[in-house]
Amino acid sequence: ASASASAAAPPAAAGAGGSTKERLHALMLSDSGVLYEDAALSIQAQMQFQGLMGRVQLRYVNKTQAPIDGLRFVLPPTPAPLLQAAPVPSNLGPGFAHPQMINVQLTDLFTEPPRIQIAYTHQGRQEMVDLRLPVSLPKFMQPVVCNRDQFFGVWGRINGPPNEITQVFKGKGPVDPAEIERMLTGMRYAPLKDIDPNPSNFCAAAKLATATAGEVYCVLRMETQAAQQAYKLTVKTSHPMCSAATRQLVLDHLAAPA
DSSP, X not given: OOOOOSEEOOSOOTTOOSOHHHHHHHHHSOSEEEXXXXXXXXXXXXXXXXXXXXXXXXXXXXXXXXXXXXXXXXXXXXXXXXXXXXXXXXXXXXXXXXEEEEEEEOOSOOSSOOEEEEEEEETTEEEEEEEEOSOOGGGGOEXXXXXXXXXXXXXXXXXXXXXXXXXXXXXXXXXXXXXXXXXXXHTTOEEESSSSSSTTOEEXXXXXXXXXXXXXXXXXXXXXXXXXXXXXXXXXXXSHHHHXXXXXXXXXXXXXXX
16 A cells, blocks of 8 residues: 655664664664664664563654655565564655554574565665564563572583583673673573672573473573683573574674674
């Protein structure tokens, strides 16, 4: 259907800078920000997750004084999660924005963020954009605050790959304890005090309720070496996909490029 935008666009949201990959990484630890931006179109994301369900609102903003035509949204089929997307209008007037709601259901565990494809025409030029939705398993997690005995009760039950993953890596910059805590909180892990006797190390815990694998318990420990700007990450969860997803988020946020 042909439609113009429902409301004039406000100034661009925070987090508009950086590459598309950097924006995706940032949104994996946040529930709002810019997912994509080019000279004509900005796509902003706002998300909510609870239990097995999530809602992702994409807001398409025409940044220019010329119309965007032929706007199309394609959702390639994926086994999980289950996605149901509202349609987008074919036209977006100059300076206007349109919201699109995408409902997400965790029907099964998954490894890759879902793909979406956006196509449009602006001033006679056709554009095709292939993106990933900022949806990963940790988005559905719940932080777990526990004591030392509870933490090591889970820790001691999970040993060896693929449920246990250890990764040593160099950081992008100096070790920043406040930034590490923000990252853990953004991953839906609860940072835990007084678990590790070394105050330079970090421990955290979370759980994931699933429809197919029951409750998945997740614990991690991050050892830091400030002088070398280095980390040793150990992740233990009761499902290997959660272990892999947790490691990937940490590496995307903290690790220096290979």
